C-alpha cells in the first residue's frame with residue numbers, strides 16, 4: 122500500500138537549483154534509505170516531506186490526508202534539538218505534553234517506551250548529562266512516542282563510533298519492526314544504507330536527481346554477518362557502479 | 373595539590389588581605405595623625421559597633437525595603453513586558469526608539485520631576501529605583517527572546533506546537549540567561565539610586581542619609597564604616613542573584629560542544 126509520493130519535486134536556494142525533478146513513491150511500512158554525498162539536498166528533501174519547507178515545484182501527495190499530521194522528524198543536528206532545561210522523560214514526552222496529556226501520564230509513557238525497547242537511560246537526567254548515543258536515542262524516542270506513520274531520520278548515527286553505530290542500527294530495526302511505521306533514513310554510509318533498507322534511493326548529480334532506486338531483497342531479520350555475504354556485496358557493487366558513473370569514475 | 377595557600381578559595385581572600393594591608397600602609401605613610409582616613413582597625417571596630425548597638429539595623433532595613441519594593445515592581449512589570457515585546461517583532465520595532473531614549477536618561481535627572489509628583493519621601497525613592505531597574509530588566513528580557521535559538525523553534529514547529537506553547541516550553545527558558553543579566557545590572561543600578569536618593573531627600577532612615585548625616589557631623593570613621601556596609605550589601609545582593617541564576621539556569625555552561 123502506498124503511503125505517499127513525491128511528484129516532480131524541485132527546489133532552489135538563492136537561484137541555485139538544488140533538487141530537480143524528484144519522483145518517488147513510498148510504500149507503507151517500508152524502510153527507505155536515502156544515500157548521497159554532502160550537500161546533495163538530502164536534508165532539504167526531508168524538510169520538504171515533513172512540511173517544514175515548501176517545494177518550488179511539484180507536490181508531496183499523501184494517500185490519506187490524515188497521515189500528513191503523523192510524521193515525526195529526527196533532525197540531523199539532534200543534539201541541538203533536545204531541550205537542556207527538560208529532563209530526559211520531559212524531552213521524550215514533550216509531543217504528548219503539547220497535546221495536553223497530563224504530566225504523570227507523560228512520565229509513564231516515557232518509562233514504558235524505554236522498557237519496551239530495553240533501553241537503559243536515567244529518565245531524571247538532563248540531556249547534557251548523557252553520551253552522544255544516548256542523546257540520539259532520546260531524540261528517536263521523542264519521535265516515536267506519538268506513534269508516527271512516517272519517521273524521518275537524518276543521518277542519525279553519523280557521529281557515533283563503530284560499536285555504538287552497530288548497536289543503534291539493530292535498535293532502529295527493532296523499533297521499526299515494533300511500531301510498523303514507514304522509515305526514511307538518510308545516510309552517507311553505503312553499508313548502513315543497504316543493511317537497513319528495503320529500498321535504497323541514490324541521490325547525485327548537479328542539480329541533484331535520483332540516480333537509481335534499488336530494492337534490497339536480503340532476508341530479514343538481518344545480522345551484521347550479512348555485511349559480508351555475496352548478496353550484500355553485489356548490491357554494494359551495483360550501487361557503487363551507479364554512483365561512480367555519475368561522478369565519471371569507473372570501477 | 374600544591375601549597376594550599378594558593379587554593380582557589382583561599383586566593384580569593386588574598387585580594388582582601390592585600391587591600392587591607394595597602395589601606396593600612398597608606399594610612400601610616402600619608403594620613404597618620406589626620407582623620408581623613410581612619411585605620412582598618414578603627415573602621416572595622418566602628419562597623420562592629422554599628423551592628424552591636426543595633427543603630428544601623430533600621431537604616432539597612434529601610435534601604436533594603438525601598439530597594440526591594442522598587443526592584444520588585446520593576447521585575448514584575450519589566451519581565452513580562454520585555455518577554456512580550458521580544459516575542460512580537462512589530463511591538464519591539466514600535467517601541468525601540470522610545471525605550472532607547474528612556475534608558476539613555478540618567479534616572480537622577482528625573483529626580484526633580486519625581487519630587488514634584490511624589491513629594492519628598494519614600495515614594496520618590498521607590499519610584500526612582502523602579503525606573504532605574506525597569507528599563508534594564510525589560511530590555512534584557514526582550515533580548516533573551518529575540519536571541520532564542522532558532523533550531524528550537526523549528527523543532528517546536530515540527531512537533532506542531534502552538535505559539536503559546538513555544539513561549540512557555542522554549543522561549544521563556546531561552547530568555548532566562550539574559551533575564552538574569554538584566555536582574556544583576558538592575559541590582560547595581562537600584563542600589564546606587566536608592567543611596568543617592570536617600571542622600572538628596574535626607575530621609576529619617578536609610579544608609580544613604582546616614583552616610584550624609586555622618587559626613588555633616590564630621591564622623592569620618594562612621595562614614596567609612598557605612599561605606600563598607602553599603603558595599604557589603606551590594607556584594608551580597610549580587611551573590612544572591614548569582615546563586616539563584618546558577619540554580620535556575622543549571623544547563624548554562626553545561627551544554628557540551630561536539
Ligand SMILES: Nc1ncnc2c1ncn2[C@@H]1O[C@H](COP(=O)(O)OP(=O)(O)OP(=O)(O)O)[C@@H](O)[C@H]1O
Pocket residue numbers: 134135139157158159160161162163164165166197309
Ligand atoms: N535555507 C537555505 N538557504 C540557502 N541554502 C540552503 C538552505 N538549506 C540548504 N541550502 C543549500 O542546499 C544544499 C543542500 O543542503 P542540504 O542540507 O539539504 O544537504 P545534505 O545533503 O543534507 O548535506 P549533508 O550530507 O552535509 O547533511 C547545500 O548546498 C546548502 O548550502
Ligand SMILES: [Mg+2]
Pocket residue numbers: 163164165197275
Ligand atoms: Mg543533511
